[in-house]
Amino acid sequence: MSSSASASASRAPAAPAVRVRGLAKHYGSREILSGIDLDIARGETYALLGPNGAGKSTCIEILEGVRRPSGGEVRVLGDEPLGADRSWRARVGIVAQSTGDLGPFTPRELIAHFGALYPRPRGVDEVLRLVGLTEHADRRASKLSGGQQRRLDVALGIVGRPEMLFLDEPTTGFDPEARAQFWAMLEGLTGEGTAILLTTHYLDEAARLADRVGVLTGGRIVAEAPPGALGGEEARVPVVRWRDGAGELREERTREPGRLVGQLCAAAAAAGAPGGEPAELEVRRPSLEEIYLELIGATA
Numbered sequence: 001m002s003s004s005a006s007a008s009a010s011r012a013p014a015a016p017a018v019r020v021r022g023l024a025k026h027y028g029s030r031e032i033l034s035g036i037d038l039d040i041a042r043g044e045t046y047a048l049l050g051p052n053g054a055g056k057s058t059c060i061e062i063l064e065g066v067r068r069p070s071g072g073e074v075r076v077l078g079d080e081p082l083g084a085d086r087s088w089r090a091r092v093g094i095v096a097q098s099t100g101d102l103g104p105f106t107p108r109e110l111i112a113h114f115g116a117l118y119p120r121p122r123g124v125d126e127v128l129r130l131v132g133l134t135e136h137a138d139r140r141a142s143k144l145s146g147g148q149q150r151r152l153d154v155a156l157g158i159v160g161r162p163e164m165l166f167l168d169e170p171t172t173g174f175d176p177e178a179r180a181q182f183w184a185m186l187e188g189l190t191g192e193g194t195a196i197l198l199t200t201h202y203l204d205e206a207a208r209l210a211d212r213v214g215v216l217t218g219g220r221i222v223a224e225a226p227p228g229a230l231g232g233e234e235a236r237v238p239v240v241r242w243r244d245g246a247g248e249l250r251e252e253r254t255r256e257p258g259r260l261v262g263q264l265c266a267a268a269a270a271a272g273a274p275g276g277e278p279a280e281l282e283v284r285r286p287s288l289e290e291i292y293l294e295l296i297g298a299t300a
């Protein structure tokens with residue numbers, strides 16, 4: 001066995017999809033990424049969240065090998081992306097934030113053309129079906145709606161059966177039905193072992209798709225956890241809200257909302273409140289969006 005063959009054989013089973021240590025990036029004197037660590041396992045879906053301009057696309061582009069880091073160590077599928085060879089590129093799928101003009105070609109032609117660049121492409125009809133473009137397969141790409149063009153971008157990202165798929169704001173412009181179809185399609189891909197790194201501003205999308213989410217702000221990943229655990233236990237303490245007898249809106253965070261509601265109802269009943277409960281009574285757990293906004297706000 002040649003030394004390079006033995007290196008790739010020893011690397012193949014063990015290499016995680018992504019391993020990043022101390023990733024830094026500055027544009028001129030502006031530091032965008034200040035030393036990021038990131039691990040994504042095979043078959044895992046990781047959603048990178050963060051406000052506009054936080055550096056999510058910069059980070060993804062470095063992992064795709066199309067942008068040079070200023071410092072740190074980056075490995076994707078065991079290799080350094082910058083300058084990686086063709087065989088590495090064939091294992092990676094990219095759906096960038098914006099795609100150029102796809103010219104006068106149809107989705108069917110484009111999927112067939114791009115598929116031919118890969119050793120094990122999916123069938124054209126399968127890809128059209130997966131992204132919901134079967135009905136529009138033979139229309140010029142330039143005549144498709146914005147959401148349909150985005151589906152075509154996704155089609156070109158998955159046609160090569162990537163082991164690692166990068167999706168930069170993939171569902172921008174999708175209608176709700178298309179988003180639901182897209183989510184189901186991605187769940188199918190992860191079932192096949194594809195690792196996915198996705199950026200999104202839709203918190204419901206992150207909650208639905210991601211095994212873990214990371215919040216990038218101020219050049220760092222300030223929180224990282226499964227969507228249901230982001231921000232830690234403290235962030236999920238329920239809030240009880242009600243209007244008191246004097247008409248004032250009150251709220252209290254408590255780990256025992258049932259007990260507080262019981263006390264409030266007993267007091268309201270004793271005071272003769274209609275229905276025996278305080279007006280506008282509600283118990284809520286903070287949503288992922290609220291927790292995210294709190295994390296962003298705290299960092300800012």
Ligand SMILES: Nc1ncnc2c1ncn2[C@@H]1O[C@H](COP(=O)(O)OP(=O)(O)OP(=O)(O)O)[C@@H](O)[C@H]1O
Nearest residue numbers: 027028032050051052053054055056057058059097
């Ligand atoms: N080629 C470049 N040269 C200089 N500055 C850049 C370049 N590309 C991006 N930036 C700046 O780096 C910062 C991070 O940009 P980036 O696109 O990575 O953010 P983002 O988190 O993906 O934002 P969004 O959510 O708006 O897509 C921004 O302030 C942006 O203006």
